[in-house]
Amino acid sequence: MPKPEDKKEEPALKGTFASVMLLGAFIILTWIGVFALFMARN
Amino acid sequence: MKSFDRSDSKLVLAHVLFAFAALFIGGVAGLLQSMVKSGSIELPANIGYYELLTAHGVLMALIFTTYFIVGFLYSGVSHTLGGKLLPVSRKLGWYGYALMSVGTVMGVIVILLGKASVLYTFYAPMKASPWFYIALALVVVGSWLSGFGIFYQYIRWKKGNKGKLSPLFAYMSVVTMLLWQICTIGVAIEVVVQLIPWSFGWVDTVNVVLSRTLFWYFGHPLVYFWLLPAYICWYVVIPKVIGGKIFSDSLARLSFMLFLLFSIPVGFHHQLMEPGISPFWKYLQVVLTFMVIIPSLMTAFSMFATFELYGRSKGAKGTFGWVKKLPWKDVRFFAPFMGMLIFIPAGAGGIINASNQMNAVVHNTLWVTGHFHITVATSVALTFFGILYWLIPAITGRVLTPRMNKLGMIQTIIWCVGMFFMSGAMHIVGLFGSPRRTAYNTYNDHPDAVLWMPYHVAMAIGGSILFIGVILIVYNIIGLLRAPRGETEYPIGEVSEASEKTPAFLERWGLWIGIAVALIVFAYTLPLVDMIMNNVPSPGYVTW
Ligand code: HEM
Ligand SMILES: [Cu+2]
Numbered sequence: 001m002p003k004p005e006d007k008k009e010e011p012a013l014k015g016t017f018a019s020v021m022l023l024g025a026f027i028i029l030t031w032i033g034v035f036a037l038f039m040a041r042n
Numbered sequence: 043m044k045s046f047d048r049s050d051s052k053l054v055l056a057h058v059l060f061a062f063a064a065l066f067i068g069g070v071a072g073l074l075q076s077m078v079k080s081g082s083i084e085l086p087a088n089i090g091y092y093e094l095l096t097a098h099g100v101l102m103a104l105i106f107t108t109y110f111i112v113g114f115l116y117s118g119v120s121h122t123l124g125g126k127l128l129p130v131s132r133k134l135g136w137y138g139y140a141l142m143s144v145g146t147v148m149g150v151i152v153i154l155l156g157k158a159s160v161l162y163t164f165y166a167p168m169k170a171s172p173w174f175y176i177a178l179a180l181v182v183v184g185s186w187l188s189g190f191g192i193f194y195q196y197i198r199w200k201k202g203n204k205g206k207l208s209p210l211f212a213y214m215s216v217v218t219m220l221l222w223q224i225c226t227i228g229v230a231i232e233v234v235v236q237l238i239p240w241s242f243g244w245v246d247t248v249n250v251v252l253s254r255t256l257f258w259y260f261g262h263p264l265v266y267f268w269l270l271p272a273y274i275c276w277y278v279v280i281p282k283v284i285g286g287k288i289f290s291d292s293l294a295r296l297s298f299m300l301f302l303l304f305s306i307p308v309g310f311h312h313q314l315m316e317p318g319i320s321p322f323w324k325y326l327q328v329v330l331t332f333m334v335i336i337p338s339l340m341t342a343f344s345m346f347a348t349f350e351l352y353g354r355s356k357g358a359k360g361t362f363g364w365v366k367k368l369p370w371k372d373v374r375f376f377a378p379f380m381g382m383l384i385f386i387p388a389g390a391g392g393i394i395n396a397s398n399q400m401n402a403v404v405h406n407t408l409w410v411t412g413h414f415h416i417t418v419a420t421s422v423a424l425t426f427f428g429i430l431y432w433l434i435p436a437i438t439g440r441v442l443t444p445r446m447n448k449l450g451m452i453q454t455i456i457w458c459v460g461m462f463f464m465s466g467a468m469h470i471v472g473l474f475g476s477p478r479r480t481a482y483n484t485y486n487d488h489p490d491a492v493l494w495m496p497y498h499v500a501m502a503i504g505g506s507i508l509f510i511g512v513i514l515i516v517y518n519i520i521g522l523l524r525a526p527r528g529e530t531e532y533p534i535g536e537v538s539e540a541s542e543k544t545p546a547f548l549e550r551w552g553l554w555i556g557i558a559v560a561l562i563v564f565a566y567t568l569p570l571v572d573m574i575m576n577n578v579p580s581p582g583y584v585t586w
Contacts, residue, residue, distance in 0.1 A: 013350055
């Protein structure tokens with residue numbers, strides 16, 4: 001197990017971070033889309 | 043490289059082939075359904091639409107999935123826990139296979155005789171022949187035996203390897219079968235205590251809301267019983283297939299435990315529109331349902347990270363440069379990857395379904411049918427298809443040829459295109475209100491219903507493309523069984539060096555089962571008491 005003083009570099013996960021954010025945004029947008037439909041039909 | 047145990051290979055292959063026989067017959071029914079719904083064909087008078095739909099739902103959702111899952115889990119348990127199954131486990135596997143097969147054959151005969159057109163959810167007060175329920179009970183008991191075989195192998199391995207962390211594949215298989223054990227108790231009680239005595243006429247009435255509650259206590263975890271084996275492929279196998287590493291062993295184990303916790307006490311999200319359950323308990327179970335987003339996003343994160351780390355190790359630059367480095371021409375990666383990709387809209391749809399107000403928009407419409415055709419029939423099914431291209435060669439001592447790989451790629455694309463049309467049309471027309479579980483009907487040429495028709499035609503086009511996909515996957519299996527002899531490795535990923543050691547509490551089964559049971563007791567006890575005390579008994583009906 002790497003100890004803090006090992007100074008092991010954290011792997012670069014920029015793309016992963018961006019992808020997960022995009023995924024979250026997509027989920028929220030579709031949710032809002034159908035919620036808008038629900039409101040419009042009420 | 044050690045080759046796969048020959049007698050285990052027979053057991054695994056028997057399950058896989060049975061699964062795809064079910065997929066083929068279910069596919070014929072699916073094709074006919076989509077043709078009927080669009081008004082393209084009419085069924086001969088002696089075949090009912092609901093007969094077909096029951097056969098389709100049962101063969102696809104219950105039989106295809108369960109057989110493939112049991113076969114796949116046994117293969118990985120054999121490979122990672124000692125290289126072969128212990129005699130007891132192998133026997134249990136075969137006994138389970140035999141019981142499930144007797145049940146399946148019996149059930150399909152009863153359905154085709156028109157004695158059980160109650161759909162694969164068999165809601166009371168629709169009343170099928172008792173033999174249909176007995177057949178289902180045999181399938182469930184058979185699957186229990188298969189589960190016990192996996193538990194036995196795991197326990198014996200732990201005894202022989204004191205203090206060691208179990209292999210990830212085996213650990214995940216145990217979680218999957220544990221989930222199955224816990225949830226099938228509900229449907230077993232429904233079938234044995236309520237439905238069989240009632241269907242034989244020993245009692246006159248049935249408690250409808252109780253039976254539906256017991257069904258959905260099983261029905262939602264059922265979808266995680268389908269998904270978790272696909273996740274095993276994503277977490278454990280895919281990193282190896284692409285030549286990368288598992289991002290984190292602890293994250294993988296924790297996400298599986300969270301799936302175990304949050305996929306059971308949530309059945310009410312299928313009963314949001316039902317009377318007889320108080321809003322408070324529905325609300326509570328919806329909150330628990332939403333908790334499942336946590337392990338789902340953990341899974342997404344972990345997959346992206348595996349891909350990105352692999353791409354960067356190959357010199358990829360920029361934020362998304364790693365995407366180009368993935369082995370796009372390898373069906374063992376491509377088919378499950380398409381499954382992952384399609385799981386993004388599928389998961390988003392699931393969150394919509396579980397939201398109370400929006401459930402009112404989509405409930406019982408074709409949207410729901412569209413939803414589970416991209417979840418189970420695409421994300422899960424494509425992952426299972428992708429597994430075939432290494433599993434069959436690995437267990438039969440053959441190799442995947444470039445030609446078979448190419449056919450696999452074509453099959454994957456056909457499936458995606460077919461689903462795009464069929465499931466896409468189902469989602470849209472569902473939002474317009476077109477109901478699921480109906481044959482061709484224009485409701486006296488009501489303008490709304492007439493507007494649905496073009497979408498139903500798109501569904502039939504998609505269904506026909508999918509049926510070609512069904513034929514091609516069967517053809518590919520035959521091709522794989524006749525591929526040239528050689529050695530194929532069973533792909534099991536290794537954990538990335540950068541990740542931390544797995545904490546031991548993730549393997550403290552008592553703790554996790556305890557929490558799971560506590561959540562279930564909390565979410566279900568009072569509503570069940572209420573349903574039993576305020577029984578509204580109903581006689582049975584034959585509606586077909
Ligand atoms: C050839 C491929 C397929 C076609 C053409 C097809 C077509 C259809 C159609 C048209 C319906 C809906 C009918 C209605 O609501 O009236 C349906 C229902 C259903 N399908 Fe499929 N499907 C296919 C594959 C699958 C697969 C692979 C699975 C699961 C693994 C699956 C599971 C189901 C289930 C559970 C239902 C619901 C049955 C019910 O409402 O009781 N299908 N399918
Ligand atoms: Cu559910």
